[in-house]
Amino acid sequence: MTDRLRRTRLYVPGNNPSMVQNASVFGADSIILDLEDSIPVSEKDAARILVRNALQFLDFSNTEVTVRVNDSSTPFLGDDLFEIIPAKPDAIIIPKVESLKELKKLDIQVTIIEKENDMEVGSIKFMPIIETAIGVVNIEEIASGPRVTVISPGGEDLTADLGIERTKEGAELSYIQSRMVVAAAAAKIQIIDTVFVDVNDIDGLIQSTKKAISMGFHGKSCIHPIQIKPIHEAFLPSPEKIAQAKKIVEAYEKATRDGTGAITVDGRMIDVPVVIRSQRLLERARAGGVDV
Amino acid sequence: MKNAIDREIPDEVKGRKLRPFQGNDGYLPEDRFIPATRMRAHSSSFVRQKKKVLSSLKEALVKVGLKDGMTLSFHHHFRGGDNLMNHAFEIIQKMGVKDLTVNASSVQPVHSPLIPLMESKVITNIEGGANGAPGEAISRGKLDGLLTVRSHGGRARAIDSGDSHIDIAIIGAPTADFMGNLNGTNGRYACGPLGYAWPDARMADNVIAVTNELVSFPNYPVSIPMTLVDWVVHTDVPIGDPKGIVSGTTRITKDPMRLKIASTVIDVLDSAGIIKEGLTFQSGAGGISLASSYFLMEEMLKKKIKGSWAMGGSTAALVDMLDRGLFDYLLDVQAFDVTAVNSLRNNPRHIEIGASCYASPFNAACAVNLLDTIVLGATEVDLNFNANTVTESDGRILHGIGGHQDTSSGAELSILAFPLIRGRVSVVVDNVTTVVTPGESIDVVVTERGVAVNPSSKHFDEITNNKRLNIKSMEELKNEALKLTGPRKPIRFKDNIVGVIENRDGTVLDVIYELAD
Structure with missing residues (x-):
C-alpha cells in the first residue's frame, strides 16, 4: 500500500451517482470519494449512503479508493466513520489535521469499528491533509502517526490560514511543501501535492506538476479528469x-x-x-x- | 429467409419484395442501366417573362399534377428549423390528396404535424429516416405502409437507380433566382450545402424550388442549377427558422467521459498508423466526434502532419483545421454551424458535394471510399460488432442512419465511440434490436471502460499490441456494463412489420416490428 503508484488522486463529489460510478474509468491511480467540501450540508447524509453503497457494490478495478471524511470539528465525522469504515475503502482522507493527538483519537474510533465488523485492525489507512499553520508546525509527528501512509498539503486552506494569496506559480507554498516532503521521507511515507485549481490551464498544471516532482512529491491531486493525462505525462521519465x-x-x-x-x-x-x-x-x- | 448476418427477412412485406443482405459488396447491379428521367422544357419567352416563378406552393403542386399515390421528396438541410415540409402538407391535406410517399433525407421531430396525416392515410409510406416523435409514431403502427430507412448514400443510390422514383421534389432554397438557380449559403435561412437534394433535383419528374428570397440572376455560386428546376415558388410563408437551421459555433464538450473516449480514439488511430501525412477523415457534430477532431488537430500539429482532405457535416472544428492548413480541402454535404456556412461561402477550398458523390455505392466513385477513418456513435452494438443507430433500447424508432453505413463501409478504420452505459442501459448487448450497420464494417469499439477490436479487422494486431490501451473483448465490455445496470427488460413486438432497414446497396439488413407496449 505505502509504495503503490499514486501519480494522480482524483476528487469525486460523493453526492453525484454518475460521477461516483465512473470515477475509476479516467485512469487516476487513486480516487477520493468526497464527503467534505464538495457536499452541501443538506446532502451529507445522502452522499454518505451513496459512497458507502458504491464501495460495497461497484468494481473500481485496480484503482485505490479512498474517502474524504469531514473533519473532527464538524458533527458529521462520527457518522462518516460508522458508515464508511465497514465498507472497506483503502484509506480515509482526513482534512484539517493539526496534531498527532487527533490521529490517535481517530485510530481508536476506527479500531473499534474494524473490530465490530470483523475487519483486520489497521487495514484502513489514514491520509491526513494539512490545511493550517499548526498542522505544518506539527507535521513530523503527524507523518509518523498511526495508519498514516500519505500526507498532503491543502493549498487553498493553508494560504487562507496564513492570510496570503494563492498564486499559479505557488511560490508562497514552497517552504511548506519542502518541509512536508522532508517529514514524509523521514516517516517513509508518500506525499501528494495539492490540487491545481484552474482546469483550463493545462500548461500551468504541467509546470506545477514538474515542480512538485522536482521537490520530491509522489503525486498530485486533481479536481477534474482532464488533469489526469497531463500529470501522468509529466511523471513520465525521459x-x-x-x-x-x-x-x-x-x-x-x-x-x-x-x-x-x-x-x-x-x-x-x-x-x-x-x-x-x-x-x-x-x-x-x-x-x-x-x-x- | 435469413440474410448474411442471420436476421430473418421475409420475401415480401406489404407488397414489396425484399432482397436479403449478402455482405458488403455481396450485391452489385448486373449491368449498367439508364433510369428514365423526364425532359424539362419551358419556352424561352415563358422563362424570360418570369412565368417560372409562382407565388404559392399550391399553384406549383397543381401545375405539376399532384395526385394520389405519388412520391414527394424533401431535404433536411434546415434540420430542426424546417417549416417547408409541414407547410407543404398543410396545403396537400386541403387538396384532398391521399396515399402519398414522403421521401425525405430525414424526417425530424419538427415534422410531428405529419403524424395525424399518417393516421388519416394522407401519408402512407416514408423513405429516408425518421427521428423523434414521427419515428416513434411509426413504431406504434401509425403508418399504413412502410418506413424504408436508408443511409445518405443508400438514398442517393435508390434515387439515382430509379429504385425510388420521385414524382415531385420540393426543394427549400435559402435563395433562388427567377431562372431557378438555387444557393444554400446566402440569405436569412442560409444552411450551407444543398447536397442531399442534388439526386432529387436530377432524377425527380418535377422539381419545385421554394424560397423566401428571390435574388437577381445569376444566383452565384450555384448549388442546384436552373436546368433542373421546373418551378420557383417565391412565398412569404417562412420556409425555415434560422435558430433551428444552424447552431452558433459548435463547442467542444466539457463532459470528462466523452473527452476521455475521444482521447482514446486518438490513441487507437495512432496505434493503427492512421495519423500520417495525407490523412483523410470525416467528423460529425456529436460530442465525441467533435472532441476527437480537436484532439486529432492537436496530434497533427504536434507531429507536424498535414492531411489531404476532410469531410463534413462541417463544423467550426473542421473549418479551423482547414484554415490552419491541416487539410488542403474540406468536402461538404451539409453544414452544422454558422462558421461552416460562412466558410463554404467564402473559402474556395471548402467544396460542396452532393449525396451521390459523398456516399452512393453504385456510381463510378464516391468520397467515403477514400476515408482513412471515421468516428461514429450507436444506440446499441452487439458481440458481432453489428451496430444499431435507428431504434432505442426500448424498440422505438428515434433516429435515422445518416452516413453511418456508408462511412464505416468505406473507411480504412471505422471506430464506434460511445459511453458504455447510456440512459442506464448497456450499449453493448448480445444482439442489437435492429441491425443498421453490419459488424464487418466496424473495426473498433471505444468506450470509457475499454477498447474492443473486431478480430476480422486488419488493424487488430497493431491496436491490441498497444499497451496503453485498455483492450477488452465485446463480451467483457458487455459483462462490465451488466454488473452496473442489471439485465434489460425484453422488448415486446407485434407481428406487423413497420420498417425496413436497407443496406446502402438496397439489400435488407433487418426489419422493424410494431411495438406491443
Whole structure:
C-alpha cells in the first residue's frame, strides 16, 4: 500500500451517482470519494449512503479508493466513520489535521469499528491533509502517526490560514511543501501535492506538476479528469532516464544472480537507494505505457 | 429467409419484395442501366417573362399534377428549423390528396404535424429516416405502409437507380433566382450545402424550388442549377427558422467521459498508423466526434502532419483545421454551424458535394471510399460488432442512419465511440434490436471502460499490441456494463412489420416490428 503508484488522486463529489460510478474509468491511480467540501450540508447524509453503497457494490478495478471524511470539528465525522469504515475503502482522507493527538483519537474510533465488523485492525489507512499553520508546525509527528501512509498539503486552506494569496506559480507554498516532503521521507511515507485549481490551464498544471516532482512529491491531486493525462505525462521519465534506470536495475539483478557485491554502471558505483529509485522510475514508465 | 448476418427477412412485406443482405459488396447491379428521367422544357419567352416563378406552393403542386399515390421528396438541410415540409402538407391535406410517399433525407421531430396525416392515410409510406416523435409514431403502427430507412448514400443510390422514383421534389432554397438557380449559403435561412437534394433535383419528374428570397440572376455560386428546376415558388410563408437551421459555433464538450473516449480514439488511430501525412477523415457534430477532431488537430500539429482532405457535416472544428492548413480541402454535404456556412461561402477550398458523390455505392466513385477513418456513435452494438443507430433500447424508432453505413463501409478504420452505459442501459448487448450497420464494417469499439477490436479487422494486431490501451473483448465490455445496470427488460413486438432497414446497396439488413407496449 505505502509504495503503490499514486501519480494522480482524483476528487469525486460523493453526492453525484454518475460521477461516483465512473470515477475509476479516467485512469487516476487513486480516487477520493468526497464527503467534505464538495457536499452541501443538506446532502451529507445522502452522499454518505451513496459512497458507502458504491464501495460495497461497484468494481473500481485496480484503482485505490479512498474517502474524504469531514473533519473532527464538524458533527458529521462520527457518522462518516460508522458508515464508511465497514465498507472497506483503502484509506480515509482526513482534512484539517493539526496534531498527532487527533490521529490517535481517530485510530481508536476506527479500531473499534474494524473490530465490530470483523475487519483486520489497521487495514484502513489514514491520509491526513494539512490545511493550517499548526498542522505544518506539527507535521513530523503527524507523518509518523498511526495508519498514516500519505500526507498532503491543502493549498487553498493553508494560504487562507496564513492570510496570503494563492498564486499559479505557488511560490508562497514552497517552504511548506519542502518541509512536508522532508517529514514524509523521514516517516517513509508518500506525499501528494495539492490540487491545481484552474482546469483550463493545462500548461500551468504541467509546470506545477514538474515542480512538485522536482521537490520530491509522489503525486498530485486533481479536481477534474482532464488533469489526469497531463500529470501522468509529466511523471513520465525521459527516454534517457528510462534507459539509465534500466541499465542500473539490470546490473543490480545480474550482480544479485552472480553473487557479486559492488555494482558499477558506466564506471560509477551504484548503491541500493539508487537501485530502488531506478525501479520506481521504471514503474512510473510502465504505468505511462512505456514498454520496459 | 435469413440474410448474411442471420436476421430473418421475409420475401415480401406489404407488397414489396425484399432482397436479403449478402455482405458488403455481396450485391452489385448486373449491368449498367439508364433510369428514365423526364425532359424539362419551358419556352424561352415563358422563362424570360418570369412565368417560372409562382407565388404559392399550391399553384406549383397543381401545375405539376399532384395526385394520389405519388412520391414527394424533401431535404433536411434546415434540420430542426424546417417549416417547408409541414407547410407543404398543410396545403396537400386541403387538396384532398391521399396515399402519398414522403421521401425525405430525414424526417425530424419538427415534422410531428405529419403524424395525424399518417393516421388519416394522407401519408402512407416514408423513405429516408425518421427521428423523434414521427419515428416513434411509426413504431406504434401509425403508418399504413412502410418506413424504408436508408443511409445518405443508400438514398442517393435508390434515387439515382430509379429504385425510388420521385414524382415531385420540393426543394427549400435559402435563395433562388427567377431562372431557378438555387444557393444554400446566402440569405436569412442560409444552411450551407444543398447536397442531399442534388439526386432529387436530377432524377425527380418535377422539381419545385421554394424560397423566401428571390435574388437577381445569376444566383452565384450555384448549388442546384436552373436546368433542373421546373418551378420557383417565391412565398412569404417562412420556409425555415434560422435558430433551428444552424447552431452558433459548435463547442467542444466539457463532459470528462466523452473527452476521455475521444482521447482514446486518438490513441487507437495512432496505434493503427492512421495519423500520417495525407490523412483523410470525416467528423460529425456529436460530442465525441467533435472532441476527437480537436484532439486529432492537436496530434497533427504536434507531429507536424498535414492531411489531404476532410469531410463534413462541417463544423467550426473542421473549418479551423482547414484554415490552419491541416487539410488542403474540406468536402461538404451539409453544414452544422454558422462558421461552416460562412466558410463554404467564402473559402474556395471548402467544396460542396452532393449525396451521390459523398456516399452512393453504385456510381463510378464516391468520397467515403477514400476515408482513412471515421468516428461514429450507436444506440446499441452487439458481440458481432453489428451496430444499431435507428431504434432505442426500448424498440422505438428515434433516429435515422445518416452516413453511418456508408462511412464505416468505406473507411480504412471505422471506430464506434460511445459511453458504455447510456440512459442506464448497456450499449453493448448480445444482439442489437435492429441491425443498421453490419459488424464487418466496424473495426473498433471505444468506450470509457475499454477498447474492443473486431478480430476480422486488419488493424487488430497493431491496436491490441498497444499497451496503453485498455483492450477488452465485446463480451467483457458487455459483462462490465451488466454488473452496473442489471439485465434489460425484453422488448415486446407485434407481428406487423413497420420498417425496413436497407443496406446502402438496397439489400435488407433487418426489419422493424410494431411495438406491443
